[in-house]
Amino acid sequence: MKENAPPKAVLLLSGGVDSSTAMAVAKSEGFEIYALSFDYSQRHCIELEAAKKVAASLGAKKHLIIKFDLREIGGSALTSEIKVPKGGAALHEIPITYVPARNTIFLSFGLAWAEVLRAENIFIGANVTDYSGYPDCRPEYIEAFERMAALATKESVEGRMRFKIIAPLINMSKADIIRKGLSLGLDYSLTWSCYDPMPGGRPCGRCDSCLFRAKGFREAGIKDPLA
Amino acid sequence: MKENAPPKAVLLLSGGVDSSTAMAVAKSEGFEIYALSFDYSQRHCIELEAAKKVAASLGAKKHLIIKFDLREIGGSALTSEIKVPKGGAALHEIPITYVPARNTIFLSFGLAWAEVLRAENIFIGANVTDYSGYPDCRPEYIEAFERMAALATKESVEGRMRFKIIAPLINMSKADIIRKGLSLGLDYSLTWSCYDPMPGGRPCGRCDSCLFRAKGFREAGIKDPLA
Numbered sequence: 001m002k003e004n005a006p007p008k009a010v011l012l013l014s015g016g017v018d019s020s021t022a023m024a025v026a027k028s029e030g031f032e033i034y035a036l037s038f039d040y041s042q043r044h045c046i047e048l049e050a051a052k053k054v055a056a057s058l059g060a061k062k063h064l065i066i067k068f069d070l071r072e073i074g075g076s077a078l079t080s081e082i083k084v085p086k087g088g089a090a091l092h093e094i095p096i097t098y099v100p101a102r103n104t105i106f107l108s109f110g111l112a113w114a115e116v117l118r119a120e121n122i123f124i125g126a127n128v129t130d131y132s133g134y135p136d137c138r139p140e141y142i143e144a145f146e147r148m149a150a151l152a153t154k155e156s157v158e159g160r161m162r163f164k165i166i167a168p169l170i171n172m173s174k175a176d177i178i179r180k181g182l183s184l185g186l187d188y189s190l191t192w193s194c195y196d197p198m199p200g201g202r203p204c205g206r207c208d209s210c211l212f213r214a215k216g217f218r219e220a221g222i223k224d225p226l227a
Numbered sequence: 228m229k230e231n232a233p234p235k236a237v238l239l240l241s242g243g244v245d246s247s248t249a250m251a252v253a254k255s256e257g258f259e260i261y262a263l264s265f266d267y268s269q270r271h272c273i274e275l276e277a278a279k280k281v282a283a284s285l286g287a288k289k290h291l292i293i294k295f296d297l298r299e300i301g302g303s304a305l306t307s308e309i310k311v312p313k314g315g316a317a318l319h320e321i322p323i324t325y326v327p328a329r330n331t332i333f334l335s336f337g338l339a340w341a342e343v344l345r346a347e348n349i350f351i352g353a354n355v356t357d358y359s360g361y362p363d364c365r366p367e368y369i370e371a372f373e374r375m376a377a378l379a380t381k382e383s384v385e386g387r388m389r390f391k392i393i394a395p396l397i398n399m400s401k402a403d404i405i406r407k408g409l410s411l412g413l414d415y416s417l418t419w420s421c422y423d424p425m426p427g428g429r430p431c432g433r434c435d436s437c438l439f440r441a442k443g444f445r446e447a448g449i450k451d452p453l454a
Contacts, residue, residue: 064299064300066295066296066299066300067295067296068293068294068295069293069294070339072291072293073291073293073336073339073340073343074343075339075342075343094381094384094385098381099339100338100339100340100342100343100380100381101335101336101338101339101342101379101380102339103379104335104338104339104375104376104379105332105335105336105339107335108328108331108332108334108335109300109328109332111327111328111331112297112300112302112326112327112328112329112331112332113300113327115302115327115328116300116301116302116327135378135379135380135381135383135384136378136379136380138378140378141375141378141379144371144374144375144377144378144379145375145379147371147374147375148331148368148371148372148374148375149331150371151362151363151365151367151368151371152328152330152331152362152363152368152371152372153327153328153362153363154321154325154327154362156362157321157362158321
Protein backbone atom coordinates (compact mmCIF):
# COMPACT_ATOMS: atom_id res chain seq x y z
CA MET A 1 0.00 0.00 0.00
CA LYS A 2 1.23 3.49 -0.82
CA GLU A 3 2.15 5.59 2.14
CA ASN A 4 -0.64 7.97 3.13
CA ALA A 5 -3.15 6.17 0.93
CA PRO A 6 -6.55 6.90 2.46
CA PRO A 7 -8.13 4.05 4.43
CA LYS A 8 -10.88 2.28 2.49
CA ALA A 9 -14.44 1.90 3.69
CA VAL A 10 -17.43 0.05 2.33
CA LEU A 11 -20.58 2.05 3.06
CA LEU A 12 -24.15 0.77 2.83
CA LEU A 13 -26.06 3.47 0.98
CA SER A 14 -29.84 3.47 0.59
CA GLY A 15 -30.07 7.09 -0.47
CA GLY A 16 -32.03 8.02 2.65
CA VAL A 17 -31.16 10.65 5.26
CA ASP A 18 -29.26 8.30 7.57
CA SER A 19 -27.02 6.42 5.13
CA SER A 20 -26.33 9.60 3.16
CA THR A 21 -25.29 11.38 6.35
CA ALA A 22 -23.15 8.39 7.33
CA MET A 23 -21.40 8.79 3.98
CA ALA A 24 -20.78 12.48 4.62
CA VAL A 25 -19.31 11.54 8.01
CA ALA A 26 -17.08 8.83 6.50
CA LYS A 27 -15.88 11.27 3.86
CA SER A 28 -15.12 13.94 6.47
CA GLU A 29 -13.02 11.36 8.33
CA GLY A 30 -10.87 10.80 5.24
CA PHE A 31 -12.10 7.41 4.06
CA GLU A 32 -12.04 6.36 0.42
CA ILE A 33 -15.62 5.20 0.04
CA TYR A 34 -16.96 2.17 -1.80
CA ALA A 35 -20.72 2.69 -1.71
CA LEU A 36 -22.92 -0.39 -1.80
CA SER A 37 -26.64 -0.31 -2.60
CA PHE A 38 -29.21 -3.02 -3.16
CA ASP A 39 -31.93 -3.40 -5.71
CA TYR A 40 -33.98 -5.91 -3.71
CA SER A 41 -37.28 -5.34 -5.45
CA GLN A 42 -38.29 -2.75 -2.93
CA ARG A 43 -41.56 -1.12 -3.95
CA HIS A 44 -39.98 1.73 -5.87
CA CYS A 45 -36.56 2.58 -7.26
CA ILE A 46 -36.55 6.32 -6.51
CA GLU A 47 -34.33 5.56 -3.54
CA LEU A 48 -31.74 3.89 -5.80
CA GLU A 49 -31.67 6.99 -7.97
CA ALA A 50 -31.13 9.01 -4.79
CA ALA A 51 -28.30 6.66 -3.79
CA LYS A 52 -26.61 7.22 -7.15
CA LYS A 53 -26.86 10.99 -6.78
CA VAL A 54 -25.53 10.95 -3.22
CA ALA A 55 -22.66 8.59 -4.13
CA ALA A 56 -21.64 10.85 -7.00
CA SER A 57 -22.08 14.04 -4.99
CA LEU A 58 -19.90 12.77 -2.14
CA GLY A 59 -17.24 11.31 -4.44
CA ALA A 60 -17.58 7.56 -3.98
CA LYS A 61 -14.56 5.73 -5.41
CA LYS A 62 -17.04 3.15 -6.69
CA HIS A 63 -20.78 2.58 -6.34
CA LEU A 64 -21.96 -1.01 -6.66
CA ILE A 65 -25.63 -1.99 -6.80
CA ILE A 66 -26.33 -5.65 -6.04
CA LYS A 67 -29.62 -6.98 -7.33
CA PHE A 68 -31.75 -9.76 -5.84
CA ASP A 69 -35.43 -10.30 -5.30
CA LEU A 70 -36.65 -10.29 -1.69
CA ARG A 71 -40.26 -10.58 -2.88
CA GLU A 72 -39.61 -14.32 -3.13
CA ILE A 73 -39.05 -14.29 0.62
CA GLY A 74 -41.66 -11.64 1.40
CA GLY A 75 -42.82 -10.86 4.93
CA SER A 76 -42.69 -7.07 4.68
CA ALA A 77 -44.76 -4.18 3.41
CA LEU A 78 -41.66 -3.09 1.48
CA THR A 79 -41.31 -6.34 -0.48
CA SER A 80 -44.83 -7.73 -0.78
CA GLU A 81 -48.39 -6.69 -1.40
CA ILE A 82 -48.90 -5.78 2.27
CA LYS A 83 -49.87 -2.07 2.42
CA VAL A 84 -47.46 0.48 3.84
CA PRO A 85 -49.18 1.90 6.95
CA LYS A 86 -49.82 5.63 7.08
CA GLY A 87 -50.31 8.15 9.83
CA GLY A 88 -47.80 6.96 12.44
CA ALA A 89 -46.71 3.60 13.82
CA ALA A 90 -47.99 2.12 17.04
CA LEU A 91 -45.49 2.74 19.79
CA HIS A 92 -43.26 -0.09 20.99
CA GLU A 93 -44.09 -2.30 18.06
CA ILE A 94 -41.87 -3.37 15.19
CA PRO A 95 -43.75 -2.17 12.12
CA ILE A 96 -44.75 -4.12 9.04
CA THR A 97 -42.18 -2.19 7.01
CA TYR A 98 -39.52 -4.26 8.82
CA VAL A 99 -37.82 -6.43 6.16
CA PRO A 100 -36.72 -9.79 7.61
CA ALA A 101 -32.96 -9.89 8.22
CA ARG A 102 -32.38 -7.04 5.77
CA ASN A 103 -29.39 -5.45 7.48
CA THR A 104 -27.87 -8.90 7.99
CA ILE A 105 -28.11 -9.57 4.27
CA PHE A 106 -26.79 -6.09 3.42
CA LEU A 107 -23.89 -6.28 5.88
CA SER A 108 -23.01 -9.76 4.59
CA PHE A 109 -22.55 -8.45 1.08
CA GLY A 110 -20.68 -5.50 2.58
CA LEU A 111 -18.36 -7.90 4.38
CA ALA A 112 -17.72 -9.84 1.17
CA TRP A 113 -16.83 -6.69 -0.74
CA ALA A 114 -14.75 -5.35 2.15
CA GLU A 115 -12.70 -8.54 2.16
CA VAL A 116 -12.05 -8.35 -1.58
CA LEU A 117 -11.15 -4.65 -1.37
CA ARG A 118 -9.12 -5.15 1.81
CA ALA A 119 -11.25 -2.46 3.43
CA GLU A 120 -11.38 -2.87 7.20
CA ASN A 121 -14.22 -0.44 7.74
CA ILE A 122 -17.89 -1.03 6.96
CA PHE A 123 -20.17 1.95 7.55
CA ILE A 124 -23.90 1.63 8.13
CA GLY A 125 -26.37 4.44 8.86
CA ALA A 126 -28.21 2.40 11.50
CA ASN A 127 -29.82 4.50 14.18
CA VAL A 128 -31.56 3.52 17.37
CA THR A 129 -33.05 6.88 18.39
CA ASP A 130 -36.09 7.98 16.41
CA TYR A 131 -35.76 4.67 14.60
CA SER A 132 -38.66 2.55 13.48
CA GLY A 133 -38.18 -0.23 16.00
CA TYR A 134 -36.02 -2.37 13.72
CA PRO A 135 -34.02 -4.94 15.70
CA ASP A 136 -31.12 -4.85 13.26
CA CYS A 137 -30.47 -1.17 13.93
CA ARG A 138 -29.45 -1.63 17.58
CA PRO A 139 -25.88 -1.43 18.93
CA GLU A 140 -26.00 -4.97 20.38
CA TYR A 141 -26.89 -6.32 16.95
CA ILE A 142 -24.08 -4.37 15.25
CA GLU A 143 -21.59 -5.69 17.82
CA ALA A 144 -22.77 -9.28 17.32
CA PHE A 145 -22.37 -8.93 13.57
CA GLU A 146 -18.83 -7.64 14.07
CA ARG A 147 -17.95 -10.59 16.32
CA MET A 148 -19.32 -12.99 13.71
CA ALA A 149 -17.39 -11.23 10.93
CA ALA A 150 -14.14 -11.74 12.83
CA LEU A 151 -14.64 -15.51 12.42
CA ALA A 152 -16.19 -15.50 8.95
CA THR A 153 -13.55 -14.50 6.45
CA LYS A 154 -10.15 -15.56 5.20
CA GLU A 155 -8.68 -12.13 5.86
CA SER A 156 -9.96 -11.96 9.44
CA VAL A 157 -9.18 -15.57 10.37
CA GLU A 158 -5.65 -15.28 9.00
CA GLY A 159 -5.21 -12.14 11.10
CA ARG A 160 -4.69 -9.59 8.34
CA MET A 161 -7.93 -7.70 8.74
CA ARG A 162 -10.11 -6.80 11.71
CA PHE A 163 -13.39 -5.71 10.19
CA LYS A 164 -15.16 -2.93 12.04
CA ILE A 165 -18.85 -2.20 11.59
CA ILE A 166 -19.09 1.55 12.09
CA ALA A 167 -22.49 3.07 12.81
CA PRO A 168 -21.64 6.74 13.39
CA LEU A 169 -25.27 7.83 13.85
CA ILE A 170 -26.37 5.02 16.13
CA ASN A 171 -27.27 7.21 19.11
CA MET A 172 -28.17 10.45 17.34
CA SER A 173 -31.66 11.92 16.95
CA LYS A 174 -32.90 12.55 13.42
CA ALA A 175 -32.56 16.31 14.05
CA ASP A 176 -28.93 15.89 15.11
CA ILE A 177 -28.27 13.69 12.07
CA ILE A 178 -29.63 16.39 9.78
CA ARG A 179 -27.65 19.12 11.55
CA LYS A 180 -24.51 16.97 11.22
CA GLY A 181 -25.08 16.38 7.51
CA LEU A 182 -25.72 20.06 6.83
CA SER A 183 -22.55 21.01 8.73
CA LEU A 184 -20.68 18.68 6.36
CA GLY A 185 -22.28 20.21 3.27
CA LEU A 186 -24.64 17.33 2.45
CA ASP A 187 -27.40 18.34 0.04
CA TYR A 188 -30.55 16.66 1.39
CA SER A 189 -32.46 17.44 -1.79
CA LEU A 190 -30.53 14.48 -3.27
CA THR A 191 -31.81 12.06 -0.61
CA TRP A 192 -35.05 10.11 -0.49
CA SER A 193 -37.03 8.72 2.45
CA CYS A 194 -40.60 7.87 1.43
CA TYR A 195 -41.60 4.20 1.49
CA ASP A 196 -44.60 4.66 -0.77
CA PRO A 197 -44.39 7.62 -3.14
CA MET A 198 -47.43 9.23 -4.76
CA PRO A 199 -48.13 8.80 -8.46
CA GLY A 200 -45.76 11.27 -10.10
CA GLY A 201 -43.01 10.52 -7.62
CA ARG A 202 -43.65 12.87 -4.71
CA PRO A 203 -43.17 11.70 -1.09
CA CYS A 204 -46.46 10.59 0.49
CA GLY A 205 -45.77 12.54 3.67
CA ARG A 206 -47.62 10.02 5.79
CA CYS A 207 -45.57 6.79 5.99
CA ASP A 208 -43.28 6.25 9.00
CA SER A 209 -40.22 7.21 7.02
CA CYS A 210 -41.75 10.50 5.83
CA LEU A 211 -42.96 11.23 9.37
CA PHE A 212 -39.52 10.63 10.94
CA ARG A 213 -37.91 12.78 8.26
CA ALA A 214 -40.40 15.60 8.79
CA LYS A 215 -39.95 15.42 12.57
CA GLY A 216 -36.15 15.57 12.12
CA PHE A 217 -36.24 18.66 9.93
CA ARG A 218 -38.84 20.30 12.19
CA GLU A 219 -36.79 19.70 15.33
CA ALA A 220 -33.64 20.89 13.57
CA GLY A 221 -35.52 24.06 12.63
CA ILE A 222 -34.71 23.58 8.95
CA LYS A 223 -36.95 23.35 5.90
CA ASP A 224 -36.72 19.98 4.11
CA PRO A 225 -35.62 20.76 0.53
CA LEU A 226 -37.89 17.93 -0.66
CA ALA A 227 -40.99 19.22 1.16
CA MET B 228 -50.28 -24.51 14.24
CA LYS B 229 -51.89 -27.91 13.88
CA GLU B 230 -51.00 -30.44 16.52
CA ASN B 231 -48.25 -32.78 15.38
CA ALA B 232 -47.42 -30.54 12.43
CA PRO B 233 -43.80 -31.31 11.58
CA PRO B 234 -41.23 -28.69 12.61
CA LYS B 235 -40.07 -26.52 9.72
CA ALA B 236 -36.47 -26.18 8.64
CA VAL B 237 -34.76 -23.99 6.08
CA LEU B 238 -31.88 -25.93 4.53
CA LEU B 239 -29.06 -24.46 2.44
CA LEU B 240 -28.72 -26.77 -0.55
CA SER B 241 -25.89 -26.54 -3.07
CA GLY B 242 -26.50 -29.96 -4.58
CA GLY B 243 -23.13 -31.24 -3.36
CA VAL B 244 -22.43 -34.24 -1.14
CA ASP B 245 -22.51 -32.34 2.15
CA SER B 246 -25.65 -30.24 1.79
CA SER B 247 -27.53 -33.14 0.18
CA THR B 248 -26.57 -35.40 3.07
CA ALA B 249 -27.59 -32.69 5.53
CA MET B 250 -30.97 -32.67 3.82
CA ALA B 251 -31.28 -36.45 4.18
CA VAL B 252 -30.45 -36.07 7.89
CA ALA B 253 -33.02 -33.28 8.38
CA LYS B 254 -35.63 -35.37 6.60
CA SER B 255 -34.85 -38.43 8.76
CA GLU B 256 -35.34 -36.23 11.83
CA GLY B 257 -38.85 -35.35 10.72
CA PHE B 258 -38.39 -31.78 9.53
CA GLU B 259 -40.51 -30.22 6.83
CA ILE B 260 -37.79 -28.85 4.58
CA TYR B 261 -37.66 -25.53 2.76
CA ALA B 262 -34.60 -25.88 0.55
CA LEU B 263 -32.71 -22.71 -0.38
CA SER B 264 -30.18 -22.50 -3.19
CA PHE B 265 -28.31 -19.63 -4.76
CA ASP B 266 -27.58 -18.76 -8.34
CA TYR B 267 -24.65 -16.46 -7.59
CA SER B 268 -23.03 -16.63 -11.01
CA GLN B 269 -20.86 -19.50 -9.94
CA ARG B 270 -18.87 -20.82 -12.91
CA HIS B 271 -21.41 -23.43 -13.92
CA CYS B 272 -25.02 -24.24 -13.18
CA ILE B 273 -24.76 -28.04 -13.08
CA GLU B 274 -24.79 -27.79 -9.29
CA LEU B 275 -28.12 -25.95 -9.33
CA GLU B 276 -29.59 -28.72 -11.47
CA ALA B 277 -28.25 -31.19 -8.91
CA ALA B 278 -29.86 -29.15 -6.11
CA LYS B 279 -33.22 -29.30 -7.89
CA LYS B 280 -32.98 -33.08 -8.26
CA VAL B 281 -31.96 -33.60 -4.64
CA ALA B 282 -34.71 -31.27 -3.36
CA ALA B 283 -37.32 -33.16 -5.38
CA SER B 284 -35.94 -36.56 -4.47
CA LEU B 285 -35.97 -35.82 -0.74
CA GLY B 286 -39.39 -34.19 -0.80
CA ALA B 287 -38.67 -30.53 -0.10
CA LYS B 288 -41.85 -28.64 0.78
CA LYS B 289 -40.51 -25.80 -1.34
CA HIS B 290 -37.25 -25.10 -3.16
CA LEU B 291 -36.31 -21.46 -3.60
CA ILE B 292 -33.39 -20.29 -5.71
CA ILE B 293 -32.20 -16.76 -5.00
CA LYS B 294 -30.25 -15.09 -7.77
CA PHE B 295 -27.52 -12.47 -7.43
CA ASP B 296 -24.20 -11.84 -9.08
CA LEU B 297 -21.11 -12.30 -6.92
CA ARG B 298 -18.86 -11.67 -9.93
CA GLU B 299 -19.38 -7.97 -9.23
CA ILE B 300 -17.63 -8.56 -5.91
CA GLY B 301 -15.18 -11.19 -7.19
CA GLY B 302 -12.21 -12.39 -5.18
CA SER B 303 -12.64 -16.12 -5.82
CA ALA B 304 -11.85 -18.70 -8.47
CA LEU B 305 -15.54 -19.63 -8.35
CA THR B 306 -16.81 -16.16 -9.22
CA SER B 307 -14.08 -14.59 -11.32
CA GLU B 308 -11.61 -15.35 -14.06
CA ILE B 309 -9.09 -16.75 -11.56
CA LYS B 310 -8.37 -20.37 -12.54
CA VAL B 311 -9.62 -23.22 -10.36
CA PRO B 312 -6.47 -24.98 -9.09
CA LYS B 313 -6.05 -28.65 -9.90
CA GLY B 314 -4.14 -31.50 -8.33
CA GLY B 315 -4.59 -30.84 -4.61
CA ALA B 316 -4.57 -27.76 -2.39
CA ALA B 317 -1.59 -26.70 -0.35
CA LEU B 318 -2.05 -27.82 3.24
CA HIS B 319 -2.96 -25.26 5.89
CA GLU B 320 -3.91 -22.65 3.36
CA ILE B 321 -7.35 -21.29 2.52
CA PRO B 322 -7.65 -21.94 -1.22
CA ILE B 323 -8.56 -19.53 -3.99
CA THR B 324 -11.92 -21.28 -4.36
CA TYR B 325 -12.91 -19.61 -1.08
CA VAL B 326 -15.73 -17.16 -1.88
CA PRO B 327 -15.61 -14.11 0.39
CA ALA B 328 -18.29 -14.26 3.09
CA ARG B 329 -20.32 -16.76 1.08
CA ASN B 330 -21.81 -18.71 3.97
CA THR B 331 -22.58 -15.45 5.75
CA ILE B 332 -24.54 -14.25 2.73
CA PHE B 333 -26.26 -17.63 2.34
CA LEU B 334 -27.16 -17.93 6.04
CA SER B 335 -28.47 -14.35 6.02
CA PHE B 336 -30.96 -15.16 3.29
CA GLY B 337 -31.73 -18.39 5.17
CA LEU B 338 -32.44 -16.37 8.30
CA ALA B 339 -34.76 -14.03 6.39
CA TRP B 340 -36.75 -16.92 4.95
CA ALA B 341 -36.79 -18.75 8.29
CA GLU B 342 -38.29 -15.69 9.94
CA VAL B 343 -41.03 -15.37 7.32
CA LEU B 344 -41.80 -19.11 7.47
CA ARG B 345 -41.55 -19.16 11.28
CA ALA B 346 -39.01 -21.97 10.95
CA GLU B 347 -36.67 -22.08 13.92
CA ASN B 348 -34.17 -24.44 12.34
CA ILE B 349 -31.63 -23.56 9.66
CA PHE B 350 -29.57 -26.48 8.37
CA ILE B 351 -26.19 -26.09 6.70
CA GLY B 352 -23.92 -28.86 5.43
CA ALA B 353 -20.78 -27.12 6.74
CA ASN B 354 -18.02 -29.50 7.64
CA VAL B 355 -14.68 -28.91 9.31
CA THR B 356 -13.04 -32.31 8.77
CA ASP B 357 -11.82 -32.96 5.22
CA TYR B 358 -13.01 -29.44 4.46
CA SER B 359 -11.20 -27.07 2.18
CA GLY B 360 -9.98 -24.70 4.86
CA TYR B 361 -12.95 -22.35 4.61
CA PRO B 362 -13.29 -20.18 7.74
CA ASP B 363 -17.08 -20.05 7.48
CA CYS B 364 -17.37 -23.83 7.88
CA ARG B 365 -16.03 -23.93 11.46
CA PRO B 366 -18.13 -24.49 14.59
CA GLU B 367 -17.02 -21.19 16.18
CA TYR B 368 -18.25 -19.32 13.12
CA ILE B 369 -21.59 -21.14 13.12
CA GLU B 370 -22.05 -20.32 16.82
CA ALA B 371 -21.22 -16.64 16.24
CA PHE B 372 -23.77 -16.46 13.43
CA GLU B 373 -26.40 -17.98 15.72
CA ARG B 374 -25.66 -15.42 18.45
CA MET B 375 -25.96 -12.61 15.90
CA ALA B 376 -29.23 -14.05 14.57
CA ALA B 377 -30.72 -13.95 18.07
CA LEU B 378 -30.38 -10.15 17.97
CA ALA B 379 -31.17 -9.61 14.30
CA THR B 380 -34.82 -10.36 13.72
CA LYS B 381 -38.25 -9.30 14.85
CA GLU B 382 -39.22 -12.86 15.77
CA SER B 383 -36.09 -13.46 17.85
CA VAL B 384 -36.02 -10.07 19.56
CA GLU B 385 -39.69 -10.32 20.49
CA GLY B 386 -38.96 -13.75 21.99
CA ARG B 387 -41.12 -15.90 19.72
CA MET B 388 -38.34 -17.69 17.87
CA ARG B 389 -34.88 -18.88 18.83
CA PHE B 390 -33.17 -19.60 15.54
CA LYS B 391 -30.77 -22.53 15.56
CA ILE B 392 -28.07 -23.01 12.95
CA ILE B 393 -27.77 -26.78 12.67
CA ALA B 394 -24.65 -28.24 11.04
CA PRO B 395 -25.19 -31.98 11.49
CA LEU B 396 -22.04 -32.95 9.57
CA ILE B 397 -19.67 -30.45 11.15
CA ASN B 398 -17.31 -33.01 12.69
CA MET B 399 -17.76 -35.93 10.29
CA SER B 400 -15.24 -37.16 7.73
CA LYS B 401 -16.33 -37.20 4.09
CA ALA B 402 -16.41 -41.02 4.24
CA ASP B 403 -18.72 -40.93 7.28
CA ILE B 404 -20.92 -38.37 5.56
CA ILE B 405 -21.29 -40.64 2.54
CA ARG B 406 -21.99 -43.69 4.73
CA LYS B 407 -24.61 -41.67 6.59
CA GLY B 408 -26.30 -40.52 3.39
CA LEU B 409 -26.36 -44.03 1.95
CA SER B 410 -27.86 -45.40 5.19
CA LEU B 411 -30.64 -42.82 4.72
CA GLY B 412 -31.22 -43.83 1.10
CA LEU B 413 -29.67 -40.76 -0.53
CA ASP B 414 -28.88 -41.27 -4.21
CA TYR B 415 -25.46 -39.66 -4.71
CA SER B 416 -25.82 -39.89 -8.49
CA LEU B 417 -28.10 -36.86 -8.12
CA THR B 418 -25.40 -34.78 -6.40
CA TRP B 419 -22.62 -32.72 -7.93
CA SER B 420 -19.24 -31.67 -6.54
CA CYS B 421 -16.91 -30.53 -9.33
CA TYR B 422 -15.90 -26.85 -9.34
CA ASP B 423 -14.80 -26.84 -12.96
CA PRO B 424 -16.50 -29.43 -15.16
CA MET B 425 -15.06 -30.66 -18.47
CA PRO B 426 -16.63 -29.67 -21.77
CA GLY B 427 -19.61 -31.99 -22.05
CA GLY B 428 -20.37 -31.70 -18.33
CA ARG B 429 -18.27 -34.41 -16.72
CA PRO B 430 -16.48 -33.79 -13.39
CA CYS B 431 -12.84 -32.76 -13.91
CA GLY B 432 -11.64 -35.18 -11.23
CA ARG B 433 -8.76 -32.90 -10.26
CA CYS B 434 -10.18 -29.86 -8.43
CA ASP B 435 -10.24 -29.86 -4.61
CA SER B 436 -13.92 -30.66 -4.55
CA CYS B 437 -13.53 -33.69 -6.85
CA LEU B 438 -10.50 -34.84 -4.84
CA PHE B 439 -12.35 -34.64 -1.50
CA ARG B 440 -15.31 -36.46 -3.00
CA ALA B 441 -13.11 -39.22 -4.43
CA LYS B 442 -11.26 -39.58 -1.12
CA GLY B 443 -14.58 -39.86 0.72
CA PHE B 444 -15.96 -42.59 -1.52
CA ARG B 445 -12.61 -44.42 -1.48
CA GLU B 446 -12.42 -44.38 2.32
CA ALA B 447 -16.04 -45.44 2.58
CA GLY B 448 -15.22 -48.36 0.27
CA ILE B 449 -18.01 -47.41 -2.12
CA LYS B 450 -17.96 -46.64 -5.82
CA ASP B 451 -19.02 -43.06 -6.65
CA PRO B 452 -22.05 -43.36 -8.97
CA LEU B 453 -20.78 -40.28 -10.83
CA ALA B 454 -17.27 -41.71 -11.40
